[in-house]
Amino acid sequence: MSTTQPTTAVGKAALFTENRVGASRLVKEFGRKIFPHHWSFMLGEVALYSFVILVLTGTFLTFWFKPAMGHTIYEGPFVPLQGVEMSEAYASTLAISFEIRGGLFIRQMHHWAALLFMAALSIHAMRIFFTGAFRRPREVNWLVGIVLIVLGMGAGFTGYSLPDDLLSGNGLRIIDGILKAIPLVGTYISFFVFGGEFPGVDIVSRLYSLHIMVVPALLIAVIAVHLIFVVYHKHTQWPGAGHTEKNVVGEPVLPTFAAKAGGFFFMIFGLLALLSGFFTTNPVWNYGPYDPSPVSAGTQPDWYIGWMDGFLRIIPGWTEFYIFGYPISFNIFSSVLVAGLLFGGLAIWPFVEAWLTKDYREHHILDRPRNNPTRTAVGAAGVVWYLNMWAAASGDLMAVFFHMSLNDMIYIFRVLFFLGPVIAYIVTKRVCLALQRKDREIILHGRESGQIIRLPHGEFQERHKPLNEDRLWSLASFESPQYIPAEPGPDGKISKIEKRRAKLARFFYEDRVAPVTKSELEAAHHDHGEVEQSRKDELTGSQQ
Amino acid sequence: MTSKQHTAEHGTQLEQVNGFTNPGLPEHTPRLTDISPAAERTTERQIAGWFILSMIGTIWFIVSYFLFAPDETMASIQLQNMMFGLGATLALFGIGVGLVLWGKTLVSGTEVAEDRHPIEGNEEDQAVALEILNQAKDESGIARRPLLRNTLIAAVAIAPLPAILVFRDLGPLPGDKMFTTLWGPGVRLCQDPGGVPREDRFIRAEDVTIGSAVHVIPEGMHESEHPLDEKAKAAVLLMRIDPKELNTDPAKEDWGVDGIVAYSKICTHVGCPVALYEHQTHHLLCPCHQSTFDVTNHCEVIFGPAKRPLPQLPIAVDSEGYLVAQRDFPEPVGPTFWEINTRETSEQ
């Protein structure tokens, strides 16, 4: 369709493609798509790149890994395990590590990439939360993101259970215990999952098909949906000069973003290579093959599963009770409820926040976390709640480290389970409000310049430099959600739900620092007249 | 319709917030590389340097494949792994840093604004979509033919039922498996050999000294069909404690032998092996979630998430002087499960 016939090889190839796939429309559509540049927008990229690396390295591992639990006697090069009875899965993991050249490296890279993948996903989700990027129109993509985290946890768990080593075998044992605790059907579910009694001979091959096919396929599909949404909604952006709700400012894909993102991919890849070369993760050869009897102290799952394990450590045994002899093992299956609480809470938050604040508008400009103290405080409460459980999973190690009794350690975790989030909420909210007040100061009176001046009547004052226009706009151009009292519905009456909403909203949103308005700023400048005047006397031709 | 606005228009779509006006996109401040050809050339050389470093890394990887060929010792394997790591890090980081530098310094750094489009379709789109859906409804008659619609829904709804049947064979039903272990009257206690299979080693009462703890499995376990499944239920910890320190339940007076007591090693929380024995306190600690059991009080839970005590295995000494089980565990071992109280474990 081009008007001139290409002469170069590249030109000919381009024309060939164009005539068959119509690539020009893609380039036109996406070639100049805008990516805001701010570090917090790269977290999602880290997750994406780690996933790509997981697929590459994982595929390599499948060429040698044997997902079977038939027993063999180890005769490989690793001396401490020679003559030991183990499953083929474990033996093949040892073979990948010690006999396939580069196998250890790729195994390490696969595991490190999994750890990084989950870390990037989690921090990415936090940035979405704390900046309010989940608001309309992105609520659905927020839900998609939560699904990604759950799938990621699933991928990780099914993956690290594959080698059938002592550590991961104990992880499966715990899963078995949790399944059995499900009222009514638990025993049956456990028998179906394990193909009979624990550990049986089926679980590794079953996890294998989940790990290398079902979960990755779902992940790829859901990641695709996630990215399609990102393209369709376009990116959010931080408040800044020239940034509006109707545009998106940043760098175009071609060439700037492509160069940087492509480079960034290689840097992540390089980082993982560095970790894999120099820091060992999951040295399964040290753990030995799975055996239901021995266990080492300090057993811990991968970090992203740790919080659920920590919760299992916190909850006291008396929460198991019996009704007509049938057990309700709340001490066990509540770990699943806690996960439901976390992910359920994350899932409904956008809708709860919109309902409380009656703000159903579209938002493309992000909130600076301090400018929405309530949300930030709720988020901090959630983070503290999570971290406390996560820390509890290392309670035994911490007790040793701090020379404390393990039991006292657990008591602290139990108290913090309830108290931690409340404290975090209150403290964070106060900190946000204080930061907002500081912003007000800066906007109204300018930045501290570090220069002290003496006024004609002898008083000393620090000279404040007014902010430049761009900075002023970044700081001052935000809305502060204000508590909306109960309003009558269309029938003229205030419904019960509306009353409840107003009550909650009042609790959460009453305290606020009003943003500076232009007229306030002008009034403040007026008051400063004296200082300004003295400055003019002193200096000539200084900055306005 | 999207991304047509390739050039920044300063001050487009200004709106007021709190009375302030958006100052519009700031002027692009030129970078050193934009204004100084010398700086540009230096940067170009720097970037090429990174790419060359990358090539060196790749070559180093290849070289280490041969140079550091492992000789089956752990140290040599780890050395090669490290060298691979070094090579790959340089190879990948070199490309990465070079590209990022290129993007940051030589590619145009102007920020560009692109208009957003409304998320929802315009009224016309919506009208057309509605029309298509209505037309589909009319043409298919799905609304007019409730019989077809309802029978279709019912058919689709029950179609997955056979899947439940074919998944049935994922596992056998529990049967009495949760209530039986390899222990039974006269079954000898053997030392757990760990991973290396060997002949059963029986235990004499006098072998168990005060303060010691022995990891025990039932005799003949390795000849059973699924030794690990059996071990997961039958693993036992044998301890000898000064009988004066034991608060023995009168009904269980003869379950031990001179202060030697045997308890299931499978945690009643979620099944980890309770492997840590504190000699001073006679507490058993589960490493998984720190449930603590008091051996002097029939392994009552004194701390942690477990609820039930560890089941005790009644033991005796047989005619040849070896420790044997009197019977199977009097109650099910391991994690709590729904049917736990529905039947007795076998006396036999």
Ligand code: HEM
């Ligand atoms: C197409 C994608 C994937 C394939 C083909 C794949 C394949 C494999 C294979 C064959 C193993 C067993 C070998 C071994 O343990 O050394 C494994 C282990 C593992 N996988 Fe994956 N995987 C994929 C994606 C993922 C994802 C998305 C995650 C995590 C979030 C993940 C996390 C893990 C972990 C943690 C291990 C244990 C590694 C170790 O032994 O230290 N994998 N994977």
Ligand code: FES
């Ligand atoms: S398995 Fe023993 S405390 Fe959880």
